Amino acid sequence: MTTVRNSEDFSPALRAAMVGELRELGAITSAPVAEAVSKVPRHLFVPGQPLEAAYAIDQALVIKRDEAGTALSSLSSAHIQSVMLEQADVQPGMQVLEIGSGGYNAALLAELVGEEGAVVSLDIDPEITERARACLDTAGYEQVKVAVGDAEHGLPDEDAFDRIIVTAGAWDIPPAWRTQLTPRGRLIVPLRLKGITRTIAFERDDQTDDGGDAGVLTSVSYLLSGFVAMQGDGEHHEHxxxxxxxxxxxxxxxxxxxxxxxxxxxxxxxxxxxxxxxxxxxxxxxxxxxxxxxxxxxxxxxxxxxxxxxxxxxxxxxxxxxxxxxxxxxxxxxxxxxxxxxxxxxxxxxxxxxxxxxxxxxxxxxxxxxxxxxRRRGAATIRYIPAGAAHSTPPHHPIPKRHGTVSVTWR
Missing domain, CATH: 3.30.310 (TATA-Binding Protein)
Known part of the structure; x- marks a missing residue:
C-alpha cells in the first residue's frame, strides 16, 4: 500500500476523494455541504496526524484524554460530521452555535453561513478552545468566534441562534438550548436514550395538545451515533x-x-x-x-x-x-x-x-x-417535552430526564 506523505500538496485530491466517498454513502446529499467539505483543509485541525488519517471518512481522532486514557475531546469522523450538517440544513446568513470545539466543524459551518452569517463555537475546556482558535486561524477562519463556557447554561450574552449543533454526547436538553433557539430554529443533538445514542434534529413544536406554548421539540430526523460525553453541569454518568x-x-x-x-x-x-x-x-x-x-x-x-x-x-x-x-x-x-x-x-x-x-x-x-x-428509516417521532408542559395525552412509555421527558412514537 502506498503511503501518502504529510504534505499539503496532496490535500486537495484527498478532500475531493473524501467528498466522493461521502456522496456514495449518502452522507453528503447537498451541493453546499459538498462544497464546504471540499474547501476546508481538515488536516490543519489535526496537526501531526498522517493525511490518510485526517481524510479517512470513518475515523474519529482523539484530541485530548484524561489521565485514565478516556477521551475528553475528539474530532468526529467526516461521515458523522457530514450527516449532521445535512440534518442541520444550514443556510447563508444564519447565526449558528456549535457546542464542543474541535475547530474543523466550525470552519465547515462558517463556509455554509457565508459572510453574512456568524458561527460561535463553545467549549468548557480552555485548552480545547485555545487549540481550536489556533487551528481556525491557521486555516483562515478568523471570523469564527470561540468561547469558553459550560454549555448547560448556553451563551446568555448572545442573541438567539438559527441552529444549535451539539458535538458532544448529551443526556438531557437544558432549558438554555431551547430558549436560545429562534422560533424557526433547529437543534441537532446526540441524545442518550436508555443506553444508546441517536443524533436527533429537533424543531420547535410550540402548539401543545391544549393549544398552549410549551417549548416542545419534535424530531425531523435522527441517526445512529456515538460521541464523547458532555462535561460540566450537564454531565451524567451512565448507570x-x-x-x-x-x-x-x-x-x-x-x-x-x-x-x-x-x-x-x-x-x-x-x-x-x-x-x-x-x-x-x-x-x-x-x-x-x-x-x-x-x-x-x-x-x-x-x-x-x-x-x-x-x-x-x-x-x-x-x-x-x-x-x-x-x-x-x-x-x-x-x-x-x-x-x-x-x-x-x-x-x-x-x-x-x-x-x-x-x-x-x-x-x-x-x-x-x-x-x-x-420496518423503514425514520419511522419514529421523538419529542422532548419540557418539565411543566401541559399535555392532554400523556407520553407513551416516557423516558424521564432532568429537565423534561422524551417520548418516542412509531408510525
Whole structure:
C-alpha cells in the first residue's frame, strides 16, 4: 500500500476523494455541504496526524484524554460530521452555535453561513478552545468566534441562534438550548436514550395538545451515533447494574429504569436457554434497537464480556450490547440467524429463567410488530417535552430526564 506523505500538496485530491466517498454513502446529499467539505483543509485541525488519517471518512481522532486514557475531546469522523450538517440544513446568513470545539466543524459551518452569517463555537475546556482558535486561524477562519463556557447554561450574552449543533454526547436538553433557539430554529443533538445514542434534529413544536406554548421539540430526523460525553453541569454518568461475577455482565440503565432483582437474574442464567425464532426479517439493526429500547421501562441494554460469548454463555449480540427484556426473575434478548426464505437474516430470541416462555413470547411479538409495521428509516417521532408542559395525552412509555421527558412514537 502506498503511503501518502504529510504534505499539503496532496490535500486537495484527498478532500475531493473524501467528498466522493461521502456522496456514495449518502452522507453528503447537498451541493453546499459538498462544497464546504471540499474547501476546508481538515488536516490543519489535526496537526501531526498522517493525511490518510485526517481524510479517512470513518475515523474519529482523539484530541485530548484524561489521565485514565478516556477521551475528553475528539474530532468526529467526516461521515458523522457530514450527516449532521445535512440534518442541520444550514443556510447563508444564519447565526449558528456549535457546542464542543474541535475547530474543523466550525470552519465547515462558517463556509455554509457565508459572510453574512456568524458561527460561535463553545467549549468548557480552555485548552480545547485555545487549540481550536489556533487551528481556525491557521486555516483562515478568523471570523469564527470561540468561547469558553459550560454549555448547560448556553451563551446568555448572545442573541438567539438559527441552529444549535451539539458535538458532544448529551443526556438531557437544558432549558438554555431551547430558549436560545429562534422560533424557526433547529437543534441537532446526540441524545442518550436508555443506553444508546441517536443524533436527533429537533424543531420547535410550540402548539401543545391544549393549544398552549410549551417549548416542545419534535424530531425531523435522527441517526445512529456515538460521541464523547458532555462535561460540566450537564454531565451524567451512565448507570450499569452489575449482574455477573467480576462485572462480567450487566444492564445499562441510563434513564430511571425500575429496580431489578439482581440475584434472581443471576440465577436465571443457570436455567437452560430457550431459543425462539420470530419468522420476522432482521435488518436495519439501529432502527430495530431504537424501537425495542423505547417499547417500555423493562427494556434496557444488556452487555456481556467477550469471554462469556466465547464460552457460549451469551450470544454474540450481547457482546456488542443488545436490548434485553426483563420480567422479574427472567429475561430475553435478541439474536439472529441466516434465513434464505427471508432473503437475509431472521430475528429471534434467547430467554433465561423460570418464565422464559412468557418473556420470549413477548419479545418475539415485539420483533414481529417492528418488522410488519415499522420496518423503514425514520419511522419514529421523538419529542422532548419540557418539565411543566401541559399535555392532554400523556407520553407513551416516557423516558424521564432532568429537565423534561422524551417520548418516542412509531408510525
Amino acid at each position: 450499569v447494574i452489575v449482574v455477573g461475577d467480576d462485572e462480567s455482565w450487566g444492564l445499562r440503565v441510563d434513564d430511571g429504569a425500575p429496580d431489578f432483582d439482581v440475584q434472581a437474574l443471576r440465577e436465571a442464567l443457570d436455567h437452560p436457554p430457550l431459543e425462539r425464532w420470530s419468522g420476522a426479517v432482521f435488518d436495519m439493526p439501529d432502527e430495530l434497537e431504537l424501537f425495542l429500547v423505547t417499547s417500555g421501562p423493562q427494556m434496557v441494554m444488556l452487555h456481556a464480556r467477550q469471554s462469556l460469548v466465547d464460552q457460549g454463555v451469551f450470544d454474540a449480540s450481547a457482546g456488542r450490547g443488545v436490548p434485553v427484556l426483563v420480567r422479574g426473575d427472567s429475561f430475553a434478548y435478541r439474536i439472529k440467524r441466516e434465513n434464505a426464505e427471508l432473503g437475509g437474516f431472521e430475528s429471534g430470541v434467547i430467554a433465561h429463567g423460570p418464565h422464559a416462555e412468557q418473556v420470549a413470547d413477548e419479545y418475539a411479538d415485539l420483533l414481529r410488530r417492528w418488522a410488519h409495521q415499522h
